[in-house]
Amino acid sequence: MHHKLFFTGRYKGYNLQAFQKDLISGVVVGVIAIPLGMAFAIASGVKPEYGIYTTIIAGILISLFGGSKFQIGGPTGAFIPILFGVVMTYGFENLLIAGFMAGVILFFMGVFKLGSLIKFIPRPVTIGFTTGIAVIIFVGQIPNFLGLSNVKKHELFYFNVKEIIVNIGSISIFSIITATICLLTVIYTPKIFPKVPGPLIALVLSTLIATYLYPNQVATIGSMFGEIPSKLPNFQIPSITYDRVIELLQPAFVIAVLGAIESLLSAVVADGMTNSKHNSNRELIGQGVANMVTPLFGGIPATGAIARTATNIKNGATSPLSGVIHGIVVLLVLVLFAPFASKIPLASMAPILMVVAWNMSEQRVFYHVLQTKTADSLVLIATFLLTVFVNLTVAVEVGLVLSVIFFIKNMSDIMVTEKALPNPKNKHEKVESIIVTDTHDCPQISIYNIEGPLFFGAAQTFEQTIMSTINYKPRVLLLRLGGVPFMDITGESHFSSIIKDFSKHGVVLISGIKSQPKRVLQKTGLYDVIGEEHFFNHTGDAINYAFTHINKNKCIGCRHLAFRECSYFSEVHDKITEKKVVQTT
Known part of the structure; x- marks a missing residue:
């Protein structure tokens, strides 16, 4: 593909001053992305380092080949329930294959200019499943917050809630102290020091307190997953067979569609904040390329991250270079500080994910749509409940079918x-x-x-x-x-x-x-x-x-x-x- 196709107009009039802005925003977003990458990986049922690898590789590729100047890509909360389900049902290696297939699907969605199709997904459906995912993430972090032991992870929400109730007697006061310190730091740091990345400060502070005040009292990344290696992963092509492709077609399709929705929503938010205009088909091609390459290094599926993209813009990013810098920053931290990351308590990860869940839940919009007491409210509730109690695939399918039925009824009434x-x-x-x-x-x-x-x-x-x-x-x-x-x-x-x-x-x-x-x-x-x-x-x-x-x-x-x-x-x-x-x- 001709290089001009990718770089036309994106670095027009680029100068040293613009680079300094990109450097600052890239460093800030990179620092924020590290705890998130690990947290999302753990919540998805894979080792924390795979979240880091995804942040580095997908982050750089999405910025280079995507259709938005400000998009920051990486692992996101929205994927957690799906990826966890795939790992539970098919295993980690098959997750990589499903991720690779999703990349291929996204790439061709972009090539065949299907970017505009995502606009046809009704708002109540996207709010319903996003809030549903937020509830799953939030509840999923309660065991780590309370330090419960012997909690088995299940695919179905109902069983996870049951596990919390059954094991509630094994609460650890040290975990609660660690998690509370982390939670308060995440909430209050941005209010007192707006420029300082809250999640990272919270992680460092709570980890130091846990390590020196009550050592070996709380479960850490190291005790659960082993040491995080301070090197880049090996390049490995997963063994893709015809049977596996057929078996993984459905999860791959779900990952691709959700990735497309998330990244294009994020690009639209970025447009609104910067008065710019993204290219949705090119964004899908970029997402496709990133998701095809990332699994070859053991990375999990990635998409555009709304919160990190917004942080990128707020810190003055001027071009996709800030996204590339964010990937490089994460890489440097991995190489230099990986052994320290192993000491992070799981109780410190929980509040960070809970805050992510709270921010993504769109509770105001959810309540507003409910108040309208229209057919849209019904679509919203159905999508939300099915996301939580069944799974995302069923929720989106039912949500779309209900939306179509109500639309047809309204049109025929006209x-x-x-x-x-x-x-x-x-x-x-x-x-x-x-x-x-x-x-x-x-x-x-x-x-x-x-x-x-x-x-x-x-x-x-x-x-x-x-x-x-x-x-x-x-x-x-x-x-x-x-x-x-x-x-x-x-x-x-x-x-x-x-x-x-x-x-x-x-x-x-x-x-x-x-x-x-x-x-x-x-x-x-x-x-x-x-x-x-x-x-x-x-x-x-x-x-x-x-x-x-x-x-x-x-x-x-x-x-x-x-x-x-x-x-x-x-x-x-x-x-x-x-x-x-x-x-x-």
Whole structure:
């Protein structure tokens, strides 16, 4: 791929001052990313160093090849329940293969320009599953916070809660002290020292207190996972077989879709903070490249991280170089300080993840959508509960299906098919439905106002409405389609049966048809069946044409006077009758 494709315009006018800003923001974000990388890895059921490897490799690649200038990539909280599920079900090596496959899927999503498709996921679904994931992460950290022992990790939320209740007797006061110190530091550091990275200070402080005041009293990374190696991982290609690919297709797809949603949401947030514009398809290609390379070094799936991206921007980042620097900083820390990381208590990791969970939960938006008491509230609750109690895949599928069903119902409710006539009281004789009554309705010309999309959800009702009211067989059926923005094949099929049924004894006229329904009728051949001369831009012209097709004798004695012209027809009839009476006398 030509290098210009990747670097056009992103470093325009780049200078030493910009580099200094990138250096500062890169260092700050790198320092924040270290505890998060380890915490996310542990919560996902893998060794902490794999979180670090992901932060380094994916962080650098996402910045280099992504579509946002400010995006910081790495392991994120959103992935925790999925990755943990994959590790539990398929094992660590298969997680790497699923991650690699997800990278391939993301890459091709970008190549085939599917970045815009993510916008079609309704907000209640994304809020529902994000808040659900936050609850899973938060509850998952309670055992480490309280220092419970013998807690087995399960895939299902219900069993994890049960484990906490069963083992609640094994609380460690030292763990609670360590976790509380860490939690308070994470919460209050940004308020007192806004520029200082809270999570790192919290980790260092609580680790020092635990190591020197009550050594060997709390479980640490070292005691649980062994020493963290201070070297880069070995490059290794996992053994990908056809059977494994088929088996892992579903988790890979879920990782890819969630990665796409997360990274594009993060890129949108970055756009809002900087008044810039990201390239969503290129972002997906960058995410794809990163997720294909990372598993080869034992890294877990990565995506754009909203909180780290926001921190990057707040610290003055000017280009993707800050993301590259953040990866290099993490690498240096790994090489220089890995042995110290092994002393970090798990109780210090818990509050950091709890704060991440709290920040990602969008509780305000969640509550706001609930208050609307609409179909969206139902979608939100369903997605949330299914995420927590079943899994993310089922939650998103059900959330999307419910959203579609409610959308179809709302669209079909919008569909209105009403009989109408020109209103003589209106200056322009507007054609309105309110003035049609049993005593004021033309027996020969039936006019219908049709409004709303004529699609599969509304087509049958539309046909039944018209068929049931034209059983007295008028001469002319005039359909006003100005309010129909869209017609699908189901709509066309019901429309067609009205036309064919009515054409046996009368004439169908159509006025004000929009371009999309017109194209559909032309493609199916119904346009020619109706006849070019029966389509009108204005209802007035259609009504004038209709008068040439009615039986004037039937106007004799008609008292409906539905149109202005009716009085003229009656007058002519009355004069003819008078003439006949005079002649016979």
